[in-house]
Amino acid sequence: MVLITLTLVSLVVGLLYAVLVWNYDYWRKRGVPGPKPKIFYGNYPHMFTMKRHLIYDLNDIYRQYKNKYDAVGIFGVRSPQLLVINPELARRVFVSNFKNFHDNEIAKNIDEKTDFIFASNPFSLTGEKWKARRADVTPGLTMGRIKTVYPVTNKVCQKLSEWVDKQLRLGSIDGIDAKHMSLCFTTEMVTDCVLGLGAKSFSDKPTPVMAKIKELFNQPWTFMLFFIMTSAFPSLSHLLKLRFVPKDVERFFVDLMGSAVEARRAQLAAGKQFERSDFLDYILQLGEKRNLDNRELLSYSMTFLLDGFETTATVLAHILLNLGRSQEAQKVLREEIRSHLQDGAICFEKLNDLPFLDACVQETIRLFPPGFMSNKLCTESIEIPNKEGRNFVVEKGTTVVVPHYCFMLDEEFFPNPQSFLPERFMEPDATKTFRERGVFMGFGDGPRVCIGMRFATVQIKAAVVELISKFNVKINAKTRKDNDYDPVQILSSLRGGIWLDLEKL
Numbered sequence: 483m484v485l486i487t488l489t490l491v492s493l494v495v496g497l498l499y500a501v502l503v504w505n506y507d508y509w510r511k512r513g514v515p516g517p518k519p520k521i522f523y524g525n526y527p528h529m530f531t532m533k534r535h536l537i538y539d540l541n542d543i544y545r546q547y548k549n550k551y552d553a554v555g556i557f558g559v560r561s562p563q564l565l566v567i568n569p570e571l572a573r574r575v576f577v578s579n580f581k582n583f584h585d586n587e588i589a590k591n592i593d594e595k596t597d598f599i600f601a602s603n604p605f606s607l608t609g610e611k612w613k614a615r616r617a618d619v620t621p622g623l624t625m626g627r628i629k630t631v632y633p634v635t636n637k638v639c640q641k642l643s644e645w646v647d648k649q650l651r652l653g654s655i656d657g658i659d660a661k662h663m664s665l666c667f668t669t670e671m672v673t674d675c676v677l678g679l680g681a682k683s684f685s686d687k688p689t690p691v692m693a694k695i696k697e698l699f700n701q702p703w704t705f706m707l708f709f710i711m712t713s714a715f716p717s718l719s720h721l722l723k724l725r726f727v728p729k730d731v732e733r734f735f736v737d738l739m740g741s742a743v744e745a746r747r748a749q750l751a752a753g754k755q756f757e758r759s760d761f762l763d764y765i766l767q768l769g770e771k772r773n774l775d776n777r778e779l780l781s782y783s784m785t786f787l788l789d790g791f792e793t794t795a796t797v798l799a800h801i802l803l804n805l806g807r808s809q810e811a812q813k814v815l816r817e818e819i820r821s822h823l824q825d826g827a828i829c830f831e832k833l834n835d836l837p838f839l840d841a842c843v844q845e846t847i848r849l850f851p852p853g854f855m856s857n858k859l860c861t862e863s864i865e866i867p868n869k870e871g872r873n874f875v876v877e878k879g880t881t882v883v884v885p886h887y888c889f890m891l892d893e894e895f896f897p898n899p900q901s902f903l904p905e906r907f908m909e910p911d912a913t914k915t916f917r918e919r920g921v922f923m924g925f926g927d928g929p930r931v932c933i934g935m936r937f938a939t940v941q942i943k944a945a946v947v948e949l950i951s952k953f954n955v956k957i958n959a960k961t962r963k964d965n966d967y968d969p970v971q972i973l974s975s976l977r978g979g980i981w982l983d984l985e986k987l
Contacts, residue, residue: 508562509555513872516555516565517543524557528969535967537854537887537974540565544888550870556883561716563857563881569895569920571866572884575858576920576928582864584930585609587857587881588724591712596723599732602781604933609861612930618772619782620933622764628937631675631760632830635941638671639827639948645684646953646984657958660802660980664795665692667945672790675937676761676783677742691738694731695791699972727784739780793852794938796973798945800850801842803980804902805946806955811904814838819951826951833943841904843942844913847924849902849965854887854974856926886923887974895921900965953984 509516519525525543528534540556544567547554552568566572575583585608594601601607604615621627645666649658666683669692673681681691712719746762762783769779805812818838822828834840860880867873876882891899895916896906907913916922925932932938949955958981968977 505560505562506557508557512555512874514553514555514564514868514874515547515551515871517546519557522559524559524561526558529559532969535969535974537885537967540855540883540885541888541891543567544885548888548892552866552868552871558881561712561881563883564860564876565883565885567885567888568869569889571920572886572889572923573918573920573927574866575882575884576856576923576926576930579864580928580930582862582876583858583860583882585612585859585861586930587859589859590719591708591724592726593723597725597727597732598777599735599781599784600726603784604930616933618768622761622768623933623937625936627761627764628940629830632940632944634674634760635671635944636827638667638674639944641670641684642667642945643948643952646949647986650984650986656960657981657983660799660982661795661975663982664798664802664945665695665791667798668791668795668941669695671941672794676790677738678746678760678762679738679742690734694734697728697731698726699792735784736777736780739783740776743776743779790934790938790941792973794941796850796852796975797843797846797938798942799980800976801846801942801946802949802955802982803957803961803976804846804849805842805950806957806982808902809956811842811902812950812955815842815946816950819947823951828944828947830940833940833947836943837908838904839943839946841907841912842946843939844907844922844924845902845904848890848896848906848922849900850967850974850976851886851890851924852973853926854885854967856884856886856923858882858884884923889921889923892921895919949984952987954987956983956985957981958983 506519517525520527523529526536526539528536528539543554543556543565548567552571553564553566556563556565566575586605589606589608592601592606602615604612604619607615642663645663646658666688669681670683673679673691680689682688683692708722708724712722742762743766746766765779765782768774768782772778774782805815815838818836819828822832822836828836858881860876860878860882863875863878865873865875889895893899907916909915913922917927920927925935960978960981962976962978966977968975
């Protein structure tokens with residue numbers, strides 16, 4: 483009996499082993515070089531322990547092969563992935579060969595039945611659906627419409643500095659949590675600009691908006707379990723679908739959207755014209771044109787909401803980190819800001835015409851890119867060269883990984899890469915030049931470049947102007963001195979958080 487049991491166990495173990503490694507020759511058969519995968523985790527050794535951010539594992543591979551090849555084959559558990567290690571090829575993926583890579587990989591992991599909101603986001607949509615949604619949403623984010631809500635931006639900036647004043651009076655020795663402060667700002671800002679409602683984020687009794695947003699970005703184990711299972715057994719992706727927006731969060735925002743729409747329509751019915759042509763105004767016009775219900779209106783508005791809260795707050799928190807670490811850069815920026823202040827603010831036209839402020843934003847995005855990598859999906863097979871290797875075909879359905887971090891933190895492209903040096907972006911058209919070389923894609927590139935880029939940039943710059951003109955930013959002792967990423971966060975964030983000491987000027 484014992485012998486039979488041992489034999490059966492051995493057979494089961496052997497079968498499981500065979501299943502886990504059977505396609506590890508996928509890239510070798512196609513003549514694509516790459517590191518040898520390990521059973522259970524492929525080429526992501528810290529997938530389970532999460533003691534190290536996964537981008538560092540990819541960076542090790544990048545540095546090993548970058549001088550010999552344009553791309554190498556890797557595995558996410560058992561799923562083959564193509565890792566792009568030549569920035570020129572990355573540029574082709576996003577721009578010149580866009581038709582071959584026009585979808586994001588996340589699209590195959592979600593559907594409208596499981597997650598109506600996220601599946602309707604332009605980031606997740608595919609093919610013609612993406613094209614139609616982008617065409618609908620883009621007119622809502624023109625510079626003219628952003629300028630219309632700029633007075634709201636300035637009002638929220640005033641609330642931000644008043645909140646900082648209050649924290650300074652309280653005198654906490656732990657300093658100010660930069661991420662929390664930045665989220666308060668973006669939550670108040672985006673909720674007002676998109677829905678015309680106040681989130682009361684800086685008050686003692688905020689609405690639940692920020693708490694619900696935090697729920698979206700604090701689910702690493704859920705994500706990790708899903709991706710481990712679908713990477714180990716790719717066929718499961720046809721059966722299991724990812725829910726990024728929890729049901730209670732979806733329900734909350736559906737109700738919030740309903741309240742905003744009802745209030746706006748009641749105001750219009752009473753003959754009262756709303757004081758600005760904001761994003762909700764545009765969405766309502768679009769809703770009438772498309773005959774959309776509240777749930778469908780929400781799917782459009784959540785494009786503005788989801789894409790504007792966390793990512794913008796992340797960049798704002800890290801630019802304050804960098805300025806706190808570099809007092810000289812902060813001094814230069816403060817002088818530039820003060821030379822253009824009028825009644826404590828900077829006019830909209832001038833805000834995007836401050837070269838050092840823009841350089842600080844771009845350099846922060848280089849050091850802490852919210853999207854540290856992109857997983858694209860090959861939508862049409864294509865043959866590509868591979869430097870010292872032979873040409874090979876990327877087959878339809880293949881996941882293509884573009885590790886932006888690896889390019890942006892490479893000393894070959896950015897000398898002294900871990901240092902905050904805004905002057906890198908002070909040369910004329912520096913950002914454009916880096917982007918065209920494929921080494922800097924802070925907001926992506928090509929037809930699927932981030933549609934909220936201009937709105938996010940205005941928010942960030944306005945908040946920085948407000949804080950740097952009124953406070954001196956220093957780093958609290960709780961904050962680490964290196965740039966190590968937190969391994970459990972969806973967006974790139976400094977491990978341990980960012981804690982600031984602000985001084986009233």
